[in-house]
Amino acid sequence: MIPDDVVDEVRARADIVDIIGEHVALKRAGKDFKARCPFHEERTPSFYVVPSKGFYKCFGCNESGDVFTFLMKRLGLSFVDAVKAVAVRVGVEVRDVSRQGGEDPHRHLHEANSFAQEFFKKALWDRNAGRPARAYLKKRGIGRDAVERFDLGFAPDEWRSLREGAAVHGIEDPVLLEVGLLVQREIGKEPYDRFRNRIIFPIQSASGRTLAFGGRILGQSGKGAPKYLNSPETPVYHKGEVLYGLSWGKNAIRREEGGLVVEGYMDAVSLAAGGIENVVAPLGTSMTEDQAKLLARYCTKVFLLFDSDAAGLKATFRAGDVLLAAGLHPS
Ligand SMILES: [Zn+2]
Known part of the structure; x- marks a missing residue:
């Protein structure tokens, strides 16, 4: 597989008109381009390429997608090969993680984040522990649909519940510290959970991978407990490069x-x-x-x-x- 952020970068840099234009005779139509559809027989063009959005769509047969989908369908390429074919043209280096045996260097951090997301979700739906958090969300008009869509969770009002839960799954302190889920005041002191008594909002990349968390305190904010608290910058989370939602x-x-x-x-x-x-x-x-x-x-x-x-x-x-x-x- 190719890391999501690399796929996103290749897609963003690709000139979809240029690439599709090599296979189909595109004509300008305002800001967009049109042609006779390569995926079905037709006399008048209903196949559109929209460069500003990076996609194509045929209004005759409903084929649609991005630059990768086009190459996969037109040339019978796999997704990985389609990404590589475009990457070469736009000058992005692509390493196929699985095939070359190389590992995603941040895999352990992503695993810790996945674990934490599930842990927070479970706590929110826990019959007793999650009750105040569910009541708060309900009061704010955030129903179950939205809670599930945004993968919201709850960090229990305890100092080490996430840490202990993670340990059971073999996720150790150094990893949790690196990804910002634990805080250690001083070397040698026992680390504790960063998020406590907070509604948890997973912060995801555009492609849907959880990179960090935001937490809103349940009840009153006070000394040393700000209303909103986010994960710090980590090797997988650079806050200025991510848009929540x-x-x-x-x-x-x-x-x-x-x-x-x-x-x-x-x-x-x-x-x-x-x-x-x-x-x-x-x-x-x-x-x-x-x-x-x-x-x-x-x-x-x-x-x-x-x-x-x-x-x-x-x-x-x-x-x-x-x-x-x-x-x-x-x-
Ligand atoms: Zn068509």
Whole structure:
């Protein structure tokens, strides 16, 4: 297999018009391109390539997909070979992890994150321990559908429950520390769970891999217990490069041809629970250049819904500049 982020990068860099144009006689149609469909017999063109979104679609036979799907269907390539074929053209080095025997160097970190996500989910649905957390979500209008879609969980109000659960599964302290799930105040001191008594929001890459967690405190925030707490930067999580909600909302963002940018994961999940699905949130930052570029893969229009207090307005202006620089149209 090829790591998800490499696949995403190859797709983002590929010129889909150029590549499909080698197999099909494309004609310009406004911002898009059309041709007679290579997948079914037709006299008048109903096959469209939409470069701004990186996909093709035939309105005659409903074939659709991205640059990889096209090569797989047209040339009979496997997914891995299709990615490699495009990667060569765009100058991205692809290492096929499974075939060359090399391992994903971060596999242990991803395993720890997967374990933690399941652990938090189980705690949320635990009959007794999860009851206050479920009641809170219900009060905020976040129903079971949204809870499941966003893989929400609950970190119990205990110092070492995750650590002990992980140990049973052979996941050791150094790994949990590296991925930010444990905190150790000083060398030699016993590590403890970073997330305690919090609703947990897994933070995923655009392709849906959990990289980190955000937690909202249940009840009152207080001394040393901020309302929101996120995983620190780790080898697999760089907060300025991830947009919360994109893995769940990207199809809606494409469909609606625009994305809503809100401040935090709580806002994003609340809106999605209310049926507004094309939502993302930067994580503790206004909006970075990388985040804007990520969003620009899926749409050209962006609506900023930050708080109307002074800090929110400042963040709105800063985000506006970054979005414009990435070729997006904020409003
Ligand atoms: Zn067709």
